[in-house]
Amino acid sequence: MSKKRKDYTLGVLTSGGDAPGMNACVRAVVRTAMNEGVSVVGVMNGYEGLINGEFKRWKNARDVGGFLRRGGTVLQTQRSKRFREKNGQREAIRNMNEEGIDGLITIGGDGTLAGAHVIAQQGVQVIGVPASIDNDIWGTDMAIGVDTALNTITEAVDKLRDTASSHTRAFLVETMGRASGYLAVQAGIAAGAEIVLCPEFPTSVEEVAATIEDAYRRGKNHAIIIVAEGASLRTTELASKLDAMDIGFKTRVTILGHIQRGGSPTAFDRLLAARLGIRAVEVLLEGQTDFIVGLRGRDITMAPLEDVISNKRPVNMEHFNMVRQLAR
Numbered sequence: 001m002s003k004k005r006k007d008y009t010l011g012v013l014t015s016g017g018d019a020p021g022m023n024a025c026v027r028a029v030v031r032t033a034m035n036e037g038v039s040v041v042g043v044m045n046g047y048e049g050l051i052n053g054e055f056k057r058w059k060n061a062r063d064v065g066g067f068l069r070r071g072g073t074v075l076q077t078q079r080s081k082r083f084r085e086k087n088g089q090r091e092a093i094r095n096m097n098e099e100g101i102d103g104l105i106t107i108g109g110d111g112t113l114a115g116a117h118v119i120a121q122q123g124v125q126v127i128g129v130p131a132s133i134d135n136d137i138w139g140t141d142m143a144i145g146v147d148t149a150l151n152t153i154t155e156a157v158d159k160l161r162d163t164a165s166s167h168t169r170a171f172l173v174e175t176m177g178r179a180s181g182y183l184a185v186q187a188g189i190a191a192g193a194e195i196v197l198c199p200e201f202p203t204s205v206e207e208v209a210a211t212i213e214d215a216y217r218r219g220k221n222h223a224i225i226i227v228a229e230g231a232s233l234r235t236t237e238l239a240s241k242l243d244a245m246d247i248g249f250k251t252r253v254t255i256l257g258h259i260q261r262g263g264s265p266t267a268f269d270r271l272l273a274a275r276l277g278i279r280a281v282e283v284l285l286e287g288q289t290d291f292i293v294g295l296r297g298r299d300i301t302m303a304p305l306e307d308v309i310s311n312k313r314p315v316n317m318e319h320f321n322m323v324r325q326l327a328r
């Protein structure tokens with residue numbers, strides 16, 4: 001990018017569930033664009049704001065000062081039902097044209113990227129940046145926010161283990177992930193669970209009971225069971241069933257919920273957000289459209305949005321099995 005692009009206006013939005021590092025990415029987008037002489041418009045409230053024409057023009061690079069370490073999203077976010085309809089998309093595109101936005105960077109999860117593909121197909125120049133604590137987006141090893149969420153879960157489980165050990169209890173800890181067990185599995189390894197339940201690899205109540213009872217017999221004074229939100233067994237029901245089966249430990253349930261989405265991003269998420277934000281601007285100004293930028297190994301790469309939305313990043317079965325291997 002050598003030529004200054006004074007004639008180009010770039011729009012940026014965050015959409016779907018917030019993820020720590022979204023602000024760091026917006027900061028990288030704004031500053032990279034401004035370094036190139038490009039004007040930048042922030043779209044408030046995701047696609048909903050695009051439909052309503054909620055725009056915010058940043059005048060200079062200092063306007064995004066302090067964004068780096070802020071959790072949530074300063075641009076606000078929504079899950080827009082209207083944008084799924086043709087009318088909503090048409091209004092959004094019309095507003096973009098009226099505002100003089102030449103290209104759009106959309107930061108968010110699978111729904112956000114599906115929306116990006118839909119408008120790219122209607123002629124909008126758009127590049128997606130994966131940001132979702134679920135880490136279920138195909139085309140990137142890591143999405144923005146995942147590392148922070150995983151650290152939050154690990155810290156929470158470490159604390160719960162103190163109480164579990166003190167009372168000789170089994171704690172069932174529910175992580176987010178309506179359709180993805182990534183966080184549960186990785187936290188199972190990072191925080192040392194006995195067993196993990198996730199939507200991808202169903203586990204029976206009997207299997208959980210046998211695993212936990214075995215831990216009790218081996219003299220453990222605690223057991224951690226991590227349950228992904230989308231697992232086939234519901235966390236509270238599972239706890240009652242285990243209590244009724246007499247597995248040695250009494251159980252307690254902790255649902256971590258939205259605490260996993262908040263907080264200042266980790267260094268990893270800030271670095272990822274910076275690299276993806278910079279690359280998204282570069283490829284947009286190169287004239288590319290209908291792609292995401294993502295992390296593959298140590299490199300920032302691109303993947304067509306069409307492939308991204310028709311595939312799901314799988315949970316690693318080896319990692320799933322590692323949890324039990326290491327629970328001794």
Ligand code: F6P
Pocket residue numbers: 017109132133134176177178179229261
């Ligand atoms: O996609 C991110 C996520 O946090 C999921 O893990 C969770 O199932 C969902 O969003 C919760 O959505 P909401 O914040 O709208 O309740």
